[in-house]
């Protein structure tokens with residue numbers, strides 16, 4: 001009796017698991033197919049829209065430079081992410097301890113949250129000079145700081161009255177309470193902030209390269225390749241940028257999973 | 269407010285004057301008891317040891333948006349070192365509030381509380397009491413072992429000692445096989461047992477326990493009752509124990525304090541006369557004297573004046 005239904009459940013679990021991986025792959029393959037079809041059968045101008053095959057050729061021919069460029073952009077993004085995240089957590093910690101500080105910072109954070117990266121990049125790039133990566137890292141750090149700060153501030157408010165009472169019956173010091181209760185309660189929120197920040201840091205580091213600073217990095221190569229009409233190569237660099245962004249995202253999702261596993265929520 | 273009481277809820281508001289009209293036996297006991305308690309002199313140096321808990325003229329009102337809630341009115345209570353006192357009364361009569369006041373988690377509106385002759389603030393700073401709340405209140409990201417060890421960790425007990433103490437306590441509450449689990453992997457009763465173990469971790473001189481066995485099945489509950497009275501006897505700890513179960517209160521206690529709601533007052537105190545040295549075992553549960561005391565507490569509880577037509581204090 002239970003045999004067919006168990007089998008069915010097994011199948012649906014199978015479809016569910018593979019569907020999650022298979023569906024995006026199929027969609028991607030279909031898109032590539034349509035794209036290639038447009039170029040090679042419908043004969044859309046190759047300059048306007050290079051075919052996937054051409055882009056792949058360029059990718060293969062330029063793996064060295066692409067990898068190098070991705071390394072530069074990735075390093076900038078990572079440095080910005082790390083610095084922005086640490087700053088976000090530290091300032092949020094101070095804000096949680098001192099209300100006036102939070103009030104003071106609120107307007108600054110709101111301003112940073114609405115400032116477009118494109119507006120900051122030229123200024124910071126010229127500020128730190130044409131051969132310094134610092135301006136780009138600063139842009140990435142600012143972009144990463146905002147979501148980490150906002151999420152951490154919220155996370156630091158997640159302690160329950162019951163847990164606060166418990167710590168108070170132990171006559172625990174402010175620092176002990178922060179370390180054993182407030183910070184672990186905030187951890188999932190901090191990580192959500194870092195996950196959002198990781199994508200923003202990559203995008204910012206990339207976009208900042210369009211506005212001066214040293215030659216090198218995916219953004220810089222995308223703009224030079226496009227400027228010299230080497231569209232297929234430009235697309236190859238765009239592909240690398242996508243891979244870089246995805247890698248950053250997946251890495252932070254895995255980190256989040258790991259911490260969630262170490263710090264299970266729920267219970268009481 | 270929850271009304272999940274095993275006793276008929278005293279829904280009707282009771283004005284304080286009603287207290288005097290209804291001269292029930294329970295009331296007389298209550299007044300007599302508090303009168304004698306007040307007469308006992310305060311602790312003097314070289315004198316008798318100070319009481320574990322001394323509550324005098326305690327009143328507590330909560331200011332809420334909908335007006336004041338009169339949680340406790342003129343409460344007098346004295347708990348001697350090593351004494352086991354249960355608080356029993358309908359839901360909302362202020363048992364948890366009294367507990368929280370003793371634990372220095374709330375401030376009295378008027379009146380005073382001393383714990384071992386000190387202010388509650390000092391007693392909390394000195395870690396004179398262990399507490400188990402009505403909810404388990406475990407830290408979800410810590411394992412059972414780490415939850416039990418929390419107070420030890422905060423107070424700088426060495427890792428080795430902590431490990432030994434945790435395994436002792438886990439064994440006592442029957443969770444040895446679960447020390448590596450996280451709270452969300454445990455049933456409500458198991459979580460509650462972790463909280464009990466945690467409250468015992470530092471062998472406090474005073475235990476404050478707010479319905480600690482509420483979520484346990486009957487068998488575990490009886491076993492834990494036996495364990496608790498054994499621990500209390502062995503460590504000489506005074507216990508203030510909140511429960512909704514009359515037999516449980518009688519079984520464990522030297523005295524059962526009966527409370528009534530709105531405003532929360534002590535309306536009776538029943539001496540169980542079981543004696544600190546008497547074995548708390550199966551024989552006691554079937555003893556006629558035990559049943560007599562259960563009946564006495566029940567009458568004290570039900571003898572509380574019902575719906576005398578006053579206006580609610582809030």
Ligand SMILES: Nc1ncnc2c1ncn2[C@@H]1O[C@H](COP(=O)(O)OP(=O)(O)OP(=O)(O)O)[C@@H](O)[C@H]1O
Pocket residue numbers: 269270330331332337338339357358359360361362363364365366402
């Ligand atoms: N923080 C608070 N703010 C306002 N009112 C409160 C607060 N805490 C308790 N009260 C009120 O005080 C009264 C007593 O509450 P308390 O929790 O002490 O009851 P209890 O005897 O423990 O009840 P139960 O048996 O259901 O646990 C209730 O009317 C409750 O609404």
Ligand SMILES: [Mg+2]
Pocket residue numbers: 363364365402478
């Ligand atoms: Mg309560």
